[in-house]
Amino acid sequence: MTDAELGTRAVPVPRGDQAGPPTAPASTAPAPVPPAPVSAVAARGTAAMRICVFCGALPGRRPVYGESVELLGRELVARGMGIVYGGASIGLMGRLADAVLAAGGEVIGVMPRYLMAFEVAHSGLTRLHIVDGVHERKALMAELADAFLGLPGGIGTLEELFEVWTWRQQNLHTSPCGLLNLEGFYDGLLAFLDHVADEGFVAGSHVRDTLTVHREAGALLDVLAAGAGYVPPARPSG
Numbered sequence: 001m002t003d004a005e006l007g008t009r010a011v012p013v014p015r016g017d018q019a020g021p022p023t024a025p026a027s028t029a030p031a032p033v034p035p036a037p038v039s040a041v042a043a044r045g046t047a048a049m050r051i052c053v054f055c056g057a058l059p060g061r062r063p064v065y066g067e068s069v070e071l072l073g074r075e076l077v078a079r080g081m082g083i084v085y086g087g088a089s090i091g092l093m094g095r096l097a098d099a100v101l102a103a104g105g106e107v108i109g110v111m112p113r114y115l116m117a118f119e120v121a122h123s124g125l126t127r128l129h130i131v132d133g134v135h136e137r138k139a140l141m142a143e144l145a146d147a148f149l150g151l152p153g154g155i156g157t158l159e160e161l162f163e164v165w166t167w168r169q170q171n172l173h174t175s176p177c178g179l180l181n182l183e184g185f186y187d188g189l190l191a192f193l194d195h196v197a198d199e200g201f202v203a204g205s206h207v208r209d210t211l212t213v214h215r216e217a218g219a220l221l222d223v224l225a226a227g228a229g230y231v232p233p234a235r236p237s238g
Ligand SMILES: CC(C)=CCNc1ncnc2c1ncn2[C@@H]1O[C@H](COP(=O)(O)O)[C@@H](O)[C@H]1O
Pocket: 053, 054, 055, 056, 057, 058, 085, 086, 087, 088, 093, 111, 115, 118, 120, 153, 154, 155, 156, 157, 158, 160
């Protein structure tokens, strides 16, 4: 572990054991719509954009998932982007972290203390935060990142993405949310979301306005960058 940060960090969690973003309003009145930031990255005060990535702790059945995640890692670093993620060395999570690190990018892990017992923490991260529980973890991941990205994964991935997407819908943050539909992995979920809209539980345009879905990593990263007001550095020609 290089420059590891081991220890807890105080992160405001709204009420009891309920999850929520760091800035959840205390009042029950509808939250005012915050103005879109000129640049979320500039507001955070660092040069690089950080994307919070949710993905499988398992590798998936087919090699294409791992291969695509490696490609995503290189695409991220080419745009001057780093990642915030769950801190594990296993599955797609570990594959992505390894790819970003190998390309020279920043990788920040945030892991709840109880998961340390499983010895799955990545030992070579730029920084690893160890926090007391899952709610602190999600709040800190959100605080550290400028955008959110879901990749193929299981229940944990879906839960994490849907939570930050819900926060976005309720204007608790304005950071862009994306879903990488690798190999059509999420086609079934997207069809179900159409059904949810058809049945009148959400406006179809709202789904599209608050979650950017793409099959191709580079194109999706460009949309997330634009949504966060981030201008990637010019790439060397040739
Ligand atoms: C008990 C055990 C060995 C767990 C595996 N180790 C893990 N280490 C770190 N983060 C995880 C782990 N499992 C799930 N997560 C979280 O849930 C998501 C993955 O869950 P899933 O595999 O999609 O459902 C990740 O984005 C991560 O934030």
